[in-house]
Amino acid sequence: MEDVKISYTESLISWKRPDLRVGVPVTVKYPLVPTEKPPEYRGKPHIDPNVCIGCGACVRACPADALTAEWDLENGLKSIVSNPARCIRCGRCEEACPTGAMKLTLEFELATPNKEDLVEVVEHHLTKCKKCGDYTEFTERQVEKAFQILPKEIVDANALGEKMQLCRECRMEESVKILAAQGRIIGDPLLLPPQHAKGGEK
Numbered sequence: 001m002e003d004v005k006i007s008y009t010e011s012l013i014s015w016k017r018p019d020l021r022v023g024v025p026v027t028v029k030y031p032l033v034p035t036e037k038p039p040e041y042r043g044k045p046h047i048d049p050n051v052c053i054g055c056g057a058c059v060r061a062c063p064a065d066a067l068t069a070e071w072d073l074e075n076g077l078k079s080i081v082s083n084p085a086r087c088i089r090c091g092r093c094e095e096a097c098p099t100g101a102m103k104l105t106l107e108f109e110l111a112t113p114n115k116e117d118l119v120e121v122v123e124h125h126l127t128k129c130k131k132c133g134d135y136t137e138f139t140e141r142q143v144e145k146a147f148q149i150l151p152k153e154i155v156d157a158n159a160l161g162e163k164m165q166l167c168r169e170c171r172m173e174e175s176v177k178i179l180a181a182q183g184r185i186i187g188d189p190l191l192l193p194p195q196h197a198k199g200g201e202k
Contacts, residue, residue: 037106042089044107047082047122051101053141054078054124061096064088076135082120129167136167
């Protein structure tokens with residue numbers, strides 16, 4: 001039988017809180033007996049690696065720097081790193097996540113002799129620029145998600161499909177060439193910056 005998902009409001013209504021009028025025990029049997037957490041409890045954040053697209057929206061929203069993005073351009077990887085030891089449980093990451101990959105769980109038992117045991121890392125493969133071959137700032141899942149949610153008319157009208165397959169430098173060069181062809185750029189359009197100058201070499 002399929003699990004029926006209930007809304008957040010329904011979960012709050014259905015949760016049975018202790019009736020303070022009849023009295024409650026002063027002590028509880030925790031940790032020998034698990035404690036019941038209310039559905040609105042904000043515990044340890046968790047990233048679902050099967051849903052995360054590596055966009056970094058959660059990283060930008062996190063005020064405590066508990067979430068970071070790490071880049072490995074040599075191997076074409078982007079990692080979203082979650083460190084619950086720094087988390088203040090504000091829930092902004094969950095609100096900002098466009099795919100629902102980031103969730104605050106009911107888990108609160110985070111005691112550990114090594115804080116690194118709490119860290120979660122989700123790796124994503126970056127797309128390659130079809131013009132120069134360098135890795136772009138977009139993950140493969142980001143591009144796939146963009147094509148899923150954007151209307152085809154918008155993608156075609158703005159040539160987004162082509163632009164998303166270029167790195168930042170190549171996109172800038174293509175934009176300059178288009179503006180020059182339209183007569184909207186001052187000066188010699190051929191005087192473009194050297195393509196991908198690295199280590200001082202042109």
